[in-house]
Amino acid sequence: MKDRQDPYVSKRVKSLLTFPGEQLILLEREHWSVLIIPVLLLTFLYFFFVIVSTVISMYFFNTVGYALASGILFTLIATTILTKMLVDWYFHMYIITNKKVLEVLYSPLFSDQINDVLLSQVKCAEIDAKIDGIIKQFLDVGDVVIEFDKLAPHEEFTIRNVKFPRKISMFLADKLSEVTRPDDSDSYYLERFRRPLRQASYINSGMEGGGTL
């Protein structure tokens, strides 16, 4: 995780680090494998249209000129769409700092969306890693789901299709436990999690005459 984190720290996304003393913990993009299916689809459509236009040009107009012209046009359209796909992928980022969690969905010239969760307003967070499908298992690509305040009406933040989701979830669990824990953290967590155990043990001891914790 250290290797993945170091190049990002203090050099990137400076404009999104708005709070004083805010430090970047993690910056992730979706894995490049998410581009495979759209690129394959685009390639298929490109060849389909080029072949159809060539056939029409050769059989109906008896000239290569139209085929060449339409070939150039379809190549340009395909390149334009491919460029947009790559740029959109490049600008879709998940950023986690010690103050907030951000999802940046920026499509230059078209749309701009930033979803963020302020960690100062979060009491507890649950982090799950999820890998669905054979190809994703093979590539070790999956989702990291961060659920904030699970006991309250909860908010879910999903980091989709990232490489090494298990490692990232463990890394985030470590980092967010430092960040989201309240000031009197030890007493807070002890009270929250040990009380039910104590109550259960008292009940057991009362019924069976056993010892307490």
Added chain:
Amino acid sequence: MRELEIGIGLLYIIVLSSIMLYGMVYKKAVREAIKKMGIPVHTGIDSMLTTGILLPFFATLISLSIFVIIM
């Protein structure tokens, strides 16, 4: 038939020029976005953007030349 061909040729050049114009505006927008967000541009993306502009540019130029020669 001749008029139709000229019309199609003109329309074709207009479409190519529009793609070229879009490419130039898009590249500018991406560069602005990169500056705004403070992310260093990836060389692959940069060359892709450059190609995305140069390709329509040369295609328009070639088409225009062919069109002028035909006329």
